[in-house]
Every structure is written in C-alpha cells, then in structure tokens.
Amino acid sequence: MEKVTIGPMPYMTVMPTVLVGANVKGKANYMTAAWSTVACMAPPMVCVAINKQRYTMAGIEENKTFSLNIPSASHVIETDYCGIVSGSQKDKTGIFRSFYGKLKTAPLAEECPVNIECRLFKTVDCGSHLLVVGEIAEIHADKSCLTDGKPDITKIHPIVYSQAAYFGMGKELEKAFSAGKKYQAR
Numbered sequence: 001m002e003k004v005t006i007g008p009m010p011y012m013t014v015m016p017t018v019l020v021g022a023n024v025k026g027k028a029n030y031m032t033a034a035w036s037t038v039a040c041m042a043p044p045m046v047c048v049a050i051n052k053q054r055y056t057m058a059g060i061e062e063n064k065t066f067s068l069n070i071p072s073a074s075h076v077i078e079t080d081y082c083g084i085v086s087g088s089q090k091d092k093t094g095i096f097r098s099f100y101g102k103l104k105t106a107p108l109a110e111e112c113p114v115n116i117e118c119r120l121f122k123t124v125d126c127g128s129h130l131l132v133v134g135e136i137a138e139i140h141a142d143k144s145c146l147t148d149g150k151p152d153i154t155k156i157h158p159i160v161y162s163q164a165a166y167f168g169m170g171k172e173l174e175k176a177f178s179a180g181k182k183y184q185a186r
C-alpha cells in the first residue's frame with residue numbers, strides 16, 4: 001500500500017452514535033455524541049469527549065451523573081436534531097420520554113433500546129474537550145433487544161457515525177477471540 005500523510009485530526013474509522021443525557025437545572029437534556037467508548041472493565045466505565053461549551057456539560061457538573069443512551073436507526077432524525085440544537089437555545093426535554101433509574105438525576109431516554117446510567121468518575125481536560133469518564137451504575141435494556149440476556153446489535157440497530165454521515169450495521173464477519181485461530185503465516 002502506498003501511504004500519504006493527511007495531517008493530524010480527531011479521526012477514528014467508525015464511532016458509535018450515542019445520546020448523552022443530563023439534567024440541566026432540573027430538566028432532561030440530550031446531546032448527540034460520537035466520541036464515546038468503553039474506558040474500563042472493573043469497575044465498568046465508559047467515557048465520552050464533550051466540548052467545554054456544551055449545555056449538557058453544565059448538567060454533568062451539576063449532578064455528577066449522566067447517561068449514554070443508544071438510539072436505534074429508526075430515531076436517526078431525533079438523534080441528529082439533538083446534535084444540531086443546543087438545550088441552551090431550545091428545550092430538548094420532549095424529544096424523548098425520560099425515566100430515571102438508580103441515580104435519580106441521570107435522565108434515560110425511553111425510546112432508546114439501551115440506557116447506560118453513569119456516576120461521574122473523572123473529567124480529563126484535553127483542550128477543547130473534556131474526556132468525561134463515568135462509572136456504570138446500571139444498564140437498562142429493552143427486553144426485545146436481548147439475546148441470552150445480552151444486548152444484541154442485530155436487534156438494537158445502532159447508528160454508526162463516520163465522516164459526517166450515519167450508517168447502519170454491516171454483517172457479522174467472524175467470531176471474535178476465535179477467528180484468529182485460523183491464522184497461518186504466509
């Protein structure tokens with residue numbers, strides 16, 4: 001392969017599209033985020049990079065709780081709306097029906113098949129963005145999206161983000177932690 005340099009930028013091939021939920025001044029607010037992933041196994045943690053200016057960030061700092069909600073492809077319009085409109089300008093409370101779990105102050109979006117409730121663990125100041133790390137207090141999942149008690153992406157239909165566009169899921173290629181056993185040195 002012939003390589004060319006394309007410059008430093010915040011790039012990753014594919015990213016999950018999530019909705020970060022936080023109560024701001026007592027009202028549920030949801031913000032779209034693509035810069036999110038798992039941060040730790042034990043204790044279970046996730047993280048999301050949030051710009052310091054975001055209205056959502058004020059709510060996370062206020063309550064020390066937040067949620068990551070996994071929207072389905074059927075809610076791509078609502079999801080994008082939460083990413084182009086700020087709660088500081090427009091009340092986003094009614095876009096999703098909110099419920100509360102263990103933490104009481106992290107709003108969870110009913111329409112999203114998986115909701116991850118988080119207690120704020122740490123924020124790391126990286127520059128424009130804070131890397132917000134949350135310890136998972138509970139995961140709420142729609143029964144219809146589980147297979148053998150575990151979230152099943154073929155039922156969740158998550159929204160994949162890449163290069164300013166949303167994509168659906170592709171086909172399973174191989175089984176992880178197992179396909180590598182077929183490797184033969186060439």
Ligand SMILES: Cc1cc2nc3c(=O)[nH]c(=O)nc-3n(C[C@H](O)[C@H](O)[C@H](O)COP(=O)(O)O)c2cc1C
Nearest residue numbers: 031032033034035050051054055056083085086087
């Ligand atoms: C697809 C998509 C992904 C986004 N990812 C992030 C992200 O990871 N971090 C971030 O700070 N903002 C991200 N944004 C921008 C915020 O969602 C947007 O500024 C939003 O209006 C903030 O809402 P709030 O002010 O109510 O918190 C993204 C927007 C879109 C459309």
